Amino acid sequence: MPEPEDMVMPMLREMRAEMRESFASAQRRFDGVDERLDRIEEAQKNFRHALTADTMMSRLVTGDFEERIKALEAKVDDLMKAR
Template structure:
């Protein structure tokens, strides 16, 4: 009877080790899936950032063109006022 607990411990430890190994494999798969999802989100954010930058650049160009037109009109009005 003294040998029975010792004989039970080793198989239990082997079972625990196998279960821990399985759990590690599952966790690695889950982490990989999460990392893939995060990579997709990050790439989407990059696309959104690039679109926002392009929109900002376009608005600057359009605003700049209007400012140039207004400046030209002001210059023409000044020239007309001086001519009177």
């Protein structure tokens, strides 16, 4: 049986090789996660842009409606004054 001092270096080399292999496989898994997160972030960005566009359209329609009501109110006021 070899002396314990002679076994330390081979064991450390073996542990180092196992760690490298483990880190490499973890990195491959993380690469897939990064791609999925990028797709999710892109979808969220598109959703935010759609919400912004919808909000702007709603404000435009509401503003146009309010202007038309003000014009009608002004006409009614003019008719009431003409009486």
